[in-house]
Amino acid sequence: MSDPQDGTERTAREWWNSWANHFQSEYGDGEIPVGIAFGPGAEQGDDLGLLGELDGVKAIELGCGGAQFGIGVSKRGADVTGVDISEEQLAFARSLADEHDQDIEFVESSVTEMPTVASETYDIAFSAFAFQWVRDLEACFAEAYRVLKEDGKLVFSVDHPYYKTLDAETGEFERSYFSDEPRRVYSEEFDAEMVIYSRGVGETVSLLTDVGFTVEAIREPGYEDPDCYESEYGSFAPELMATVPPTIVYSARK
Numbered sequence: 001m002s003d004p005q006d007g008t009e010r011t012a013r014e015w016w017n018s019w020a021n022h023f024q025s026e027y028g029d030g031e032i033p034v035g036i037a038f039g040p041g042a043e044q045g046d047d048l049g050l051l052g053e054l055d056g057v058k059a060i061e062l063g064c065g066g067a068q069f070g071i072g073v074s075k076r077g078a079d080v081t082g083v084d085i086s087e088e089q090l091a092f093a094r095s096l097a098d099e100h101d102q103d104i105e106f107v108e109s110s111v112t113e114m115p116t117v118a119s120e121t122y123d124i125a126f127s128a129f130a131f132q133w134v135r136d137l138e139a140c141f142a143e144a145y146r147v148l149k150e151d152g153k154l155v156f157s158v159d160h161p162y163y164k165t166l167d168a169e170t171g172e173f174e175r176s177y178f179s180d181e182p183r184r185v186y187s188e189e190f191d192a193e194m195v196i197y198s199r200g201v202g203e204t205v206s207l208l209t210d211v212g213f214t215v216e217a218i219r220e221p222g223y224e225d226p227d228c229y230e231s232e233y234g235s236f237a238p239e240l241m242a243t244v245p246p247t248i249v250y251s252a253r254k
């Protein structure tokens with residue numbers, strides 16, 4: 001498993017191992033629903049026209065967490081592998097997949113280095129709200145490129161970098177779009193540090209094309225009416241989400 005000198009991925013693993021139970025039981029209104037979900041602003045179950053036909057395809061979820069998305073993809077007929085750095089998140093994912101009677105293979109690994117995952121194996125790699133935790137995004141994209149078959153695609157969401165420049169309560173700018181400093185929050189309750197990266201759209205596209213992908217689509221789902229957002233969680237404030245998209249989704253082809 002990749003363990004860079006600054007320990008950032010170790011930090012992500014520690015954070016998620018400490019936070020997993022809380023995250024899985026108290027997200028939004030309660031448990032995270034099973035099904036395709038790219039993030040706030042994207043309708044549950046809507047693949048935004050990006051995943052396409054899933055029946056019979058081989059798919060890998062990168063940063064699968066509790067695998068709610070992966071189970072949804074598996075129920076649509078795909079043969080799914082889920083990868084995550086946190087054994088606690090994977091323990092939750094395994095029991096949820098069993099509960100839903102879905103046969104999913106889980107791999108404990110950083111998405112920046114997946115030595116046990118064979119090259120040129122998958123038709124689709126997908127991910128929701130995981131890559132903002134990854135320090136070396138280029139290594140992650142290179143790994144996704146490696147494990148995809150020729151013509152395979154990578155579809156992933158992260159929080160929108162413009163949304164992350166704003167304070168969710170006041171709607172005022174609180175950081176620069178250009179800042180490459182990650183946000184760090186230490187939690188005494190969990191005795192761990194949360195480290196989150198925000199990359200601009202141009203930077204993300206460059207990282208994708210640098211490893212060989214062709215970017216086919218970028219989506220910024222959301223609603224102008226704050227009442228369309230079902231719940232408020234952390235920095236996801238309906239008034240602000242109705243002004244600036246909270247989620248960005250990229251689709252890139254090998």
Ligand SMILES: C[S@@+](CC[C@H](N)C(=O)[O-])C[C@H]1O[C@@H](n2cnc3c(N)ncnc32)[C@H](O)[C@@H]1O
Binds near residue numbers: 064066133134
């Ligand atoms: C916000 S959760 C999202 C989980 C899931 N995709 C979802 O939508 O519920 C982020 C996940 O990314 C995982 N993660 C963070 N850094 C990772 C890395 N370098 N490699 C693999 N997984 C990572 C965490 O363990 C966590 O399960």
